[in-house]
Amino acid sequence: MINVKNLHKKFGGVEILKGISTVFETGKTNLIIGQSGSGKTVFLKSLIGLHTPENGTIEFDGRVNTEMSIDQRRQLRQELGMVFQGSALFDSQTVEENVMFPLKMFTKLSDKEMLAQANVVLKRVDLVGSNKKYIAELSGGMQKRVAIARAIVMKPKYLFCDEPNSGLDPQTAIIIDNLIQEITNEYQITTVINTHDMNSVMEIGEKIIFLKDGKKAWEGSNKEIFKTDNEAVVNFVYSSNLFKKVREAYLNETN
Amino acid sequence: MNYFEHIGKYFMMLTQVFRKPQRSRVFREALSREIEVLGLKSLGIIAFISFFIGGVIALQTALNLNNPLIPQSLIGFAAKRSIILEFAPTFCSIILAGKVGSYITSSIGTMRVTEQIDALEVMGINSLNYLVLPKIIATLFFYPFLISLGMILGIFGGWISGTMTGIFSGVDYIEGVQMDFDPYLIMYSLIKTLIFAFIIATVPSYHGYYVKGGSLEVGKASTQSVVWTIVLIVIANYFLTQMLLT
Structure with a gap:
């Protein structure tokens, strides 16, 4: 489990993350969604230690990032797996x-x-x-x-994926999503995925965090996202006619 | 960013580079790869240029020493001194700065913009130590051999040019080469080589490691790194000469 408390991050005086708090649960696929520039990548990179937050803490199963020694941090890094947007393979x-x-x-x-x-x-x-x-x-x-x-x-105990579906055709994107979800359940790891892909949100979003202007604007599951009346989430997730119809169909079916 | 910030950042980089490698086996593999890429693959260009420039130095010296009172052995002596003191260590290092420097910047820079360096960091690897230290050790170890080869081939090229054109006699040239031999000059030349090798490995690494942007910026960083490496070699050459020869 990863417990994030009041995370702040600035770049050149501009505050990108404005006090994000959330919990990423073990054995679940946790998704971070939001518009471009909402702070998703900065948030993910802060979680994996590529950016150092100005304020706030990140707790990895009881180990607080700000209280760790260099050896403990090195040990923690070996427990992290990361899938970069461009794969970052050698x-x-x-x-x-x-x-x-x-x-x-x-x-x-x-x-x-x-x-x-x-x-x-x-x-x-x-x-x-x-x-x-x-x-x-x-x-x-x-x-x-x-x-x-x-x-x-x-x-690893923790798996982070930065837009794992970007640049992939819909069929391959689903295969990658399913693979990540299967691995998460099989290895009982805490998976955090940064995504723009609404298919992923609907299919594998066991927990979803919606970021807007560097703040957490909403959180819930892929079932709850259908029912939410949060305007920002509705405008973002159901911006296409297709997803609007999917939502309507879901709500009609469940009512 | 001003020059002082760059200098500070460069030395901060070196503090991360000079750490104990995390896995000696991985380090050895990286070192042998760098010796091949940075050293062995430069043998051809250094041999080719040294041979022909040695020939040109000898010919130009001969053509400018046409006074019958000046012994012909002076051609060999002057060519030897020019090659050992300046041509081999400085000129060859400038050539290596262009060839190897641009390779180092572009390879590390591409790793930076494609997030491969981030991937190393996330794994808990000291990326500077992993990427740069083998390059420094490889150049420090191999360039003295490369420059020594440049000296030998340069002097040999001078002899060949004389004997083939008949402008001066090969025997006089060899006599000149053997005349007033001072081993300290070889030492001076190799000390310069070691300093230049360090500059060639670290300055382009700095430019590549801290590049921001995409492929265009990697190209720009590559050009900039070659320019700065040459500038630093020329400045270091002046101060080393002043310190070691005066």
């Missing part, structure tokens, strides 16, 4: 080398053991037979799967 390495990289850096496993572990996660993300391919040889969807494989190879 393009000079093969798929297998990318996935084995965290194992090489943080474990004392033999080459054979590392390869076996890499093959397990590659099988889990359905990428068997791609071990020796370079990143440039893979499609966008395959690259996302390699990024997920690399993120879970160390069996």
Whole structure:
């Protein structure tokens, strides 16, 4: 569980995050949504330690970020898995080398053991037979799967994904969403996903946080988002006619 | 950002670079890769340029020393001194700044803009130590060999140019090369090489690591890093010469 309390972050005097507090629960897919510029990426990067917040705390299963020693922080980082928007894979390495990289850096496993572990996660993300391919040889969807494989190879406690569906076709986006949700349940990890994709919101949003102008404007589940009368959420999520109709159909069905 | 901020940030970067590598095995692998990319792959260009510039130095010296009272062995002596003192360490380092410096900035800069450096940091890896330290060790280790090769091939190129054109005699040239040999000059040259190697590894790394933006900015940073590396080599050359030879 990740407990965020009153998080503030400024860049050059401009306040981007204005006191966000929330809880991300273990074994659930937690989604952060909001318009471009609402502070989603800054929030996610603050959670993983790439930005240092001016105020507020982030508690990882009782361990408060501001009270950790350097060793504890290093240990915590090894418990984090991150899937970046552009995958951020090492393009000079093969798929297998990318996935084995965290194992090489943080474990004392033999080459054979590392390869076996890499093959397990590659099988889990359905990428068997791609071990020796370079990143440039893979499609966008395959690259996302390699990024997920690399993120879970160390069996993390926390998985963060920054727009994992961006640039993917709808079918591949659903496959990636389902894969993340399955992994979350299977490994019982705390997953936080930053997304613009309303399909993801409807399909896998067990907990959704809506950010507006650096503040938390709403939170709830994918069931509750259909019923909410929060104007900002309704305007954002149901901005397309298709989703308006989906909402109407859902509300008619449940009433 | 003003120059003082850049200088401060550069030295702050070095404090992160000079840490114990997290995994010695990974460090060794990275080091051998950097020796190949930054050192071995520069052998050809350094050999080619040294040979021909050595020839040009010898020919120009011969053409300017046409007084019959000046012994022909002076051509070999002057060429040797020029090559050992200036051409090999400074000129070759400037060439390496262009070739290797732009490679370092663009490779690290691309890693920055594609979030690969962020990925390393999130994993808990000291990205500066992981990316830059092997480059520094590789250049410090390999460039003295590269520059020594440049000296040998430069002097050899001078001899070949004389014997092939008949402008001066090969025997006189070799006599000049052997004349008044001072091992300290080799030492001076290698000390300069080590300082230049450090500049070539760290200044482009700084420009690449702190690049912001996209591919266009990586290109700009690459050009800027080559310019600054050459400027710093030239300035360091002046002060090192003053310190070590006067």
